[in-house]
Amino acid sequence: MKKSNVPVEFVYQLFALIVAVIIVHGYFVSVVRPNANQIQIEQNIEAENNPNYVRERSVWVLIKDFEQESCFILMLWALAIMGFKLGLLMNERKLLDADLISVAEGMTILPRDTRELERQIETLNEKEKKMVLPRALLNALRRFGATKNVQDVSVSTHTIFESESERLESELSMIRYISWAIPSIGFIGTVRGIGEALGQADIAVQGDISGVTQSLGVAFNSTFIALLISIFLMFLVYQLQLMQERLVFDSENYTNDHLIRHMKTDKNQ
Numbered sequence: 001m002k003k004s005n006v007p008v009e010f011v012y013q014l015f016a017l018i019v020a021v022i023i024v025h026g027y028f029v030s031v032v033r034p035n036a037n038q039i040q041i042e043q044n045i046e047a048e049n050n051p052n053y054v055r056e057r058s059v060w061v062l063i064k065d066f067e068q069e070s071c072f073i074l075m076l077w078a079l080a081i082m083g084f085k086l087g088l089l090m091n092e093r094k095l096l097d098a099d100l101i102s103v104a105e106g107m108t109i110l111p112r113d114t115r116e117l118e119r120q121i122e123t124l125n126e127k128e129k130k131m132v133l134p135r136a137l138l139n140a141l142r143r144f145g146a147t148k149n150v151q152d153v154s155v156s157t158h159t160i161f162e163s164e165s166e167r168l169e170s171e172l173s174m175i176r177y178i179s180w181a182i183p184s185i186g187f188i189g190t191v192r193g194i195g196e197a198l199g200q201a202d203i204a205v206q207g208d209i210s211g212v213t214q215s216l217g218v219a220f221n222s223t224f225i226a227l228l229i230s231i232f233l234m235f236l237v238y239q240l241q242l243m244q245e246r247l248v249f250d251s252e253n254y255t256n257d258h259l260i261r262h263m264k265t266d267k268n269q
Contacts, residue, residue, distance in 0.1 A: 009084065013174070016080035017073075024073045028064070036064035067189030067222040071182045075229045078178040082240055085171070089243055095133045096254055100124075109262045114145035117259075132164045133251045140259055150263045157260065161252045168244040172237065179233045186226020193222065 039058045062068070101117050103109065109117070118141050121134050128134060136157055144153045 012084055013077075013081055016084075017077050020073045020076035020080065024069060024076060028069045032060055032069075033064050036060040062221045063225055065189060065222055067185050067192070068225045070185050071222075071226045071229050074178050074182050074185070075233060078175050078233055079236075081175055081178075082236060085240060086243070089240075089247055092131045092133065092247055092251075095128065095131060096250055100134065100137060101258060103258060103262050107262055108264045109144075109259070110264060111145050111148045114141040117141050132161070132248070133254060136160050136251065136255050137259060140255060144263055148265050150260065150265065153263065154256075154260055157255055158252065161248050161255075164251075165245065165248045168248070169241070172241060172244075175233075175237050175240075179230055179237060182230045182233065183223075183226050186223040186230075189222025189226070190220070193220070 036058070039060055043056075063072070101120050103117075118138060121129070121138055121141075124134055129138075139160055140153050140157050143156050144150070147153070
């Protein structure tokens, strides 16, 4: 049977986006906008009866517009993607606590010993063998068996971890794009609100400024919410990036401490 070439992560991201749209839109339609409309009606009535009435800022009113809804959808989508990547990182970190190769302290690894050590790593399942640490260990053993040069093994292993670090960094590009897109959507709300306010300038000149103030509320509320979400997401992005960098660093140290430092060529014995 032919295997599908569609990446699992792409399917997960697409499914996560659909779920985020359904959840957020359903919540806004059933809870947020009805509450916001009710609060605005009550405030308008109170303002008509009391000229000195000061409208209180309500969370429902702050988040009720379509721009804020879009920002929350993108936030949930980004959190889902980060959760997926965090799960992968946790699985890879578990291997750092595993005894992938049996090399006792003081033991020397010669080029002829590499095949036996390779078999120990090859007993892992296919999913684990694709992780960075088993790949690096297998590469080091095969390289040492072929070249019998410890320095060459060290350089080759370091190159693998550098490539892995760049790969993990590039995979954060979608989350960074979402974090950039959220403030942009907030600014779109700002432009829309200001445009609506300017369109009602003639009514405001006649003394009714309620429409203008409501439109300006849309303008500032959307930017306010978008910037708050963006700050929150960027904090999580940098925390995830830090965890990725630590994984690569710890995996390289594991390879050096558990394998490469034990390697010796026959002429050194």
